[in-house]
Amino acid sequence: MLQKTIVIGFAALALGACSAAPSIKPDQGRLLATGAVSQVEGSAGSGLTNWAVISGYGSNTSWGGNTHYTQVELPDFQLRSYGASVGIKNRVELSYARQDFDLGDTGPKLGLRDGYTFSQDIIGAKVRVIGDAVYDQDSWLPQISVGAQYKKNQNSDLIAALGAQDDEGVDVYVSGTKLLLNNGLILTGTARGTKANQLGLLGFGGDQSDNYQLEFEGSAAYMFNKHLAVGVDYRTKPDNLGFAEENDGAAAYVAWFPSKNISLTAAYVDLGDIALQENQSGAYGSIQIGF
Secondary structure: OHHHHHHHHHHHHHHHHHOOHHHOOOOOOOOOOOOOEEOOOOOEEOOOOEOOOOOOOOOOOOEEEEEEEEEEEOOOOEEEEEEEEEEEOOOEEEEEEEEEEEOHHHHHHHOOOOOOEEEEEEEEEEEEEEOOOOOOOOOOOOEEEEEEEEEEEOOHHHHHHOOOOEOEEEEEEEEEEEEEOOOOEEEEEEEEEEOEOHHHOOOEOOOOOOOOEEEEEEEEEEEEEOOEEEEEEEEOOOOOOOOOOOOOEEEEEEEEEEEOOEEEEEEEEEOOOEOOEOOOEEEEEEEEEEO
């Protein structure tokens, strides 16, 4: 109940900011690429990691939003993520994402039917609390945001059989993003409290641990110019389930921003072993449409 209250509180703050939205229009007043792309859980960030920036290009007197579709092709699985986000006054972000984890022909190896799919819905809220990634160039203070993501798994019976303790959970996090315009660098670190197994696709908590664990997400990106960035992500994850070890995730990506209305991301991701299937690394592709 406490975790749900946290998300509701963030959402209430966002809705309060929305109360002025009908009188303003999205102005796309921020610099290109400063809204980042949509990470796999729907918030503004890079492929695997959350950033402190707010979704969209709306200025502090406006708003903006995005829709996204992401697909990750692994040797034994396919992950799809799609959803939308809105940023309000460069202060508050609300997001929604649906994740589908398709076992393909690996299902029978795990005692499941061919093409069995794990699914979950993710509702997120993020608030910028201090700093501005663009305007604080004369300070080492990063932009800092706090947020929460409520995750609801749609495969309750199966994840219980795998040892998960719950089919829903809330991640809470603090992110700091520093943009060094003169150097073309974007640096981000995130501390996340979570019980999620494989981001929540295999439930929350397990037979090895049902406690919140503090995990780390880091991202570094270099902007060749205002349209093109390359970067790397690293994300640690808890290891709660006894039947299969969970590894950390890493990615190397290229993001292209031809305009403020569209961005394309391509990456190589390494998610380690997943559900007894080894060496799950492969291609990541994502498209984001904004306004």
